[in-house]
Amino acid sequence: MKPYNNKAWWLVLPVFVLVAFSAIIPMMTVVNYSVQDIFDPSTRYFVGTEWYREILSDPRLHDSLVRQFIYSFCVLAIEIPLGIIVALSMPRRGLGVPVSLILLALPLLVPWNVVGTIWQIIGREDIGLYGSLLNGLGIDYNYASSPRDAWITVLIMDVWHWTSLVALLCYSGLRSIPDVYYQAARIDRASAWAVFRYIQLPKLKNVLLIAVMLRFMDSFMIYTEPFVLTGGGPGTATTFLSQTLTQMALGQFDLGRAAAFSLIYFLIILLVTWVFYTAMTHNDDKG
């Protein structure tokens, strides 16, 4: 068998150097911090796995983790089907294409903290479009005092911000399907559902894989929007993992514990992303 030509790996070297400085070296530092009680690099005490034991038995973090999983599950359950529906509804030719692409891209251009501020105002029960409308309809809505309302608002805000990404990815996937597939489906008198199930969905698999992974990772690390909107409240109702981590690292300046926590956080994201990736590419290997 012809051996591999590994010379192309040299082309990866610049990226590797960049990743080393932006990710690997900081991560190694986090690992070092996680086994020490540390105030600064010159004032530190080795504590071994003590922080990990504490973190793993901390009920505050268990609650944050559960909230985070529920939140990411809801985000994926809403945004992925909605993104597909939006992409399927978009025009394929004419002036409608650039118009819909620009409209969809707009929420993606808004910075995270601005999104939080926008929804903080929209959701206000006295002057906000959404808040005052709901209260005007007789629905008791107040995201600042009701955990249920806070959750709904944070979810709607995320859906508003990020469904466009899923829709744009799906739209690009749909546009790449050759017309012959649709012609064959027409000859077979396939229903719209059959076209979606046996042509469009299989062809969308790769972009959906990217969309699911991006949205999972991003929603699992969400910080700015709920922080600006609810500050993690009411109580701790919308305090997710990254906010708990920030409180620990910056609020309490408990760097060792925060480092141990962030490594556990990283391992969770790594495992779930790997499971998603493996599950969605599993059939490729069989083929």
Place this chain on the structure above:
Amino acid sequence: MSWMAWTLPTASFFVIIALMLVGMSIWQTVSPGHQRKGFLPISTTRGDRLFIGLLAAAYAHLLALALTGWPLWIVTLVCVAGLIALLKWG
């Protein structure tokens, strides 16, 4: 490098990981491996099996810390044996 707050155990850990990666790269260059199916439910390359083994080892250590009072060196030994088995038959 003092800003990275190195300790001997973490330095040893990273040296072992780096040696594993270099060793795997040399192994792959000298004797290229291919995707195959072992006792794992998916077909994997050597790199996949190393990744799965290391990730499983990390979780095994966390589980041992959370649920048991076992000394970690026992867990590490079990993980090393598991990693070798995974690379050979996984």
